[in-house]
Amino acid sequence: MRKVFQADLQQIGEELIEMANQVAVAMDRAWESLANADVELAQEVIAADAKIDFLQNQLDERAIDTLALQGPVASDLRMIVGSLRMSASLERMGDLARHLAQLTRLRFPSRALPSEITGTFSQMAQLDIQIAQAVAKLLDTRDLQIARDIIELNHRLDALHASVFTQVADEAWTANAPTTVDVSLTSRYLERFGDHGVSVARKVTYLVTGEWDPSEV
Amino acid sequence: MRKVFQADLQQIGEELIEMANQVAVAMDRAWESLANADVELAQEVIAADAKIDFLQNQLDERAIDTLALQGPVASDLRMIVGSLRMSASLERMGDLARHLAQLTRLRFPSRALPSEITGTFSQMAQLDIQIAQAVAKLLDTRDLQIARDIIELNHRLDALHASVFTQVADEAWTANAPTTVDVSLTSRYLERFGDHGVSVARKVTYLVTGEWDPSEV
Numbered sequence: 001m002r003k004v005f006q007a008d009l010q011q012i013g014e015e016l017i018e019m020a021n022q023v024a025v026a027m028d029r030a031w032e033s034l035a036n037a038d039v040e041l042a043q044e045v046i047a048a049d050a051k052i053d054f055l056q057n058q059l060d061e062r063a064i065d066t067l068a069l070q071g072p073v074a075s076d077l078r079m080i081v082g083s084l085r086m087s088a089s090l091e092r093m094g095d096l097a098r099h100l101a102q103l104t105r106l107r108f109p110s111r112a113l114p115s116e117i118t119g120t121f122s123q124m125a126q127l128d129i130q131i132a133q134a135v136a137k138l139l140d141t142r143d144l145q146i147a148r149d150i151i152e153l154n155h156r157l158d159a160l161h162a163s164v165f166t167q168v169a170d171e172a173w174t175a176n177a178p179t180t181v182d183v184s185l186t187s188r189y190l191e192r193f194g195d196h197g198v199s200v201a202r203k204v205t206y207l208v209t210g211e212w213d214p215s216e217v
Numbered sequence: 218m219r220k221v222f223q224a225d226l227q228q229i230g231e232e233l234i235e236m237a238n239q240v241a242v243a244m245d246r247a248w249e250s251l252a253n254a255d256v257e258l259a260q261e262v263i264a265a266d267a268k269i270d271f272l273q274n275q276l277d278e279r280a281i282d283t284l285a286l287q288g289p290v291a292s293d294l295r296m297i298v299g300s301l302r303m304s305a306s307l308e309r310m311g312d313l314a315r316h317l318a319q320l321t322r323l324r325f326p327s328r329a330l331p332s333e334i335t336g337t338f339s340q341m342a343q344l345d346i347q348i349a350q351a352v353a354k355l356l357d358t359r360d361l362q363i364a365r366d367i368i369e370l371n372h373r374l375d376a377l378h379a380s381v382f383t384q385v386a387d388e389a390w391t392a393n394a395p396t397t398v399d400v401s402l403t404s405r406y407l408e409r410f411g412d413h414g415v416s417v418a419r420k421v422t423y424l425v426t427g428e429w430d431p432s433e434v
Contacts, residue, residue, distance in 0.1 A: 064298055071288040081281055084301060169395040178386040180394045181401040188402060 008066045009076065012083050015059040017139045019090040020200075022052050024132035026097035027193065031125035034100050034186070035118060039108040045101035052094035056087045063087075075207070082203050086139075089196040089203075093132060096193045103182060112182045114175045117167060120160055124190040127157045131197035138204050147201040154194040161191040225283045226293065229300050232276040234356045236307040237417075239269050241349035243314035244410060248342035251317050251403070252335060256325040262318035269311035273304045280304075292424070299420050303356075306413040306420075310349060313410045320399060329399045331392045334384060337377055341407040344374045348414035355421055364418040371411040378408040 026045055033042035063080050066072065072080060103112050113121060131153050138146040164187040167173060168180060175183065205211075243262055250259035280297050283289065289297060320329050330338060348370050355363040381404040384390060385397060392400065422428075 064294065067284060067298070068290050068294050073285050077281065077285050081284070081301065084298065085305070088302070088305065165395070165398060168398055173394050175394070177390050177392070177394075177397045178382070180397040181382060181385055184398040184401045185405060188405065 005066070005070045005072065005076075008062065008070065009079065012059060012063055012066070012080065013139065015055060015062070016083060016086055016090065017136050019052060019055050019059070019087060019094075020132055020136035020139060022048070022055070023090055023093045023097065024129050024136065026052065026094055027100075027125060027128045027132055030097040030100040030104075031122070031129075033104040034112060035122065037104060037108055037111045039105055042101040042104035042108075046098055046105070049094050049098040049101075053091060056091040059087045060084055075210075079207055082207050086200045086203050089199045090135075093193050093196045096189045096196075099189050100186065103186065107182070112179075113186065114179055114183070117164065117183055120164055120167070121186060121190065124157055124160045124187070127153050127160070128190055128193045128197075131157075131194050135197050135200050138201060142204065142208055144205055144208060147205045150197055150201040154198045157191060157194040161187050222283070222287045222289065222293075225279065225287065226296065229276060229280055229283070229297065230356065232272060232279070233300060233303055233307065234353050236269060236272050236276070236304065236311075237349055237353035237356060239265070239272070240307055240310045240314065241346050241353065243269065243311055244317075244342060244345045244349060247314040247317040247321075248339070248346075250321040251329060252339065254321060254325055254328045256322055259318040259321035259325075263315055263322075266311050266315040266318075270308060273308040276304045277301060292427075296424055299424050303417045303420050306416045307352075310410050310413045313406045313413075316406050317403065320403065324399070329396075330403065331396055331400070334381065334400055337381055337384070338403060338407065341374055341377045341404070344370050344377070345407055345410045345414075348374075348411050352414050352417050355418060359421065359425055361422055361425060364422045367414055367418040371415045374408060374411040378404050 026048055029041055029048075030045045032038065033045060063083050066080055067077075070076075106112070131150055134146050134150050134153065137143075138150065164183065168183060173180075243265055246258055246265075247262045249255065250262060280300050283297055284294075287293075323329070348367055351363050351367050351370065354360075355367065381400065385400060390397075
């Protein structure tokens with residue numbers, strides 16, 4: 001019984017890593033599609049998101065079965081419940097990448113974003129990809145330095161998000177209103193992606209240390 | 218033991234209803250603060266959100282303890298795991314109301330929103346309040362007609378959200394770029410609030426019927 005249980009936990013852990021890797025790829029390709037108005041790539045991102053959703057369902061079913069069949073206690077129990085939370089965050093990251101791809105499709109054949117903002121968003125997308133990759137590595141290694149790195153990457157993301165609004169408020173901003181809407185939503189999606197990565201990082205930290213720092217949430 | 222378990226389930230159910238009620242009040246007051254540039258009311262909403270977060274933590278701890286101590290199976294197990302999901306959705310609805318209050322504070326003493334859009338947002342906010350109140354009632358009664366009503370309310374919310382972008386794209390739209398950003402984010406917050414209400418409605422439906430309709434997710 002114990003052996004089966006360890007195999008279940010292992011499998012859940014691997015599925016989380018797989019989700020994080022797929023989410024990193026999704027953001028990479030979603031950003032690429034948006035920057036280049038590549039509608040075919042956008043379609044692929046949208047299709048791939050269904051796979052991420054499927055992975056989440058599979059993981060959640062396994063976690064619930066494990067709870068039912070193995071009746072885990074203490075740290076194992078928290079690990080499994082934590083996995084349900086982490087899979088929800090990762091699934092949401094996939095949705096946010098999909099939103100970017102949907103924007104590509106909506107504005108095609110035009111580029112959705114004005115060129116003056118593309119540099120900032122490109123940096124934000126790169127930070128998002130780094131965060132998702134770091135989440136995969138953190139889940140694999142449980143090295144808490146990576147969790148701290150993720151929080152630091154997210155601070156940089158937040159600063160860039162704030163700078164977008166400074167740019168939009170500047171007199172030099174000449175984009176029309178629908179483009180301004182696209183810019184604000186894109187910035188919001190890119191920023192939220194990082195927040196979900198931080199949620200996973202905090203959850204892993206909590207599972208490893210048993211300590212939850214609410215001031216850091 | 219069985220009695221204790223039923224009491225735990227009852228308590229978790231009541232805490233979910235309490236969260237839904239608090240979230241309905243939060244949206245009501247957040248919208249009021251935004252429409253009237255009432256910064257004191259905004260502060261109260263922001264402070265009250267900490268209580269909603271606290272309720273979520275308390276509920277989650279209880280759910281995890283119940284899993285550990287009672288080792289529930291089958292429908293009871295799914296009910297408790299479902300509660301963890303529902304508490305996360307309700308907590309997020311509280312966050313979205315808080316975002317509106319934060320916008321009030323950020324733009325004070327000005328009103329954040331231009332008058333021509335206020336009517337649409339007021340309707341969206343009323344739908345959000347209705348959705349949150351319906352969620353509380355659904356959790357209490359398990360009457361699945363209410364779940365269907367929530368989905369219908371959310372369709373109306375989505376249509377209003379879409380109409381905001383039509384308004385912003387119109388030549389008659391004269392608001393400056395920062396205001397256009399505020400308008401797009403406000404619309405997004407109001408729309409997401411309803412989505413989370415729908416998530417709870419679907420979860421309750423699933424728990425009652427045992428059937429999950431992925432086409433409806």
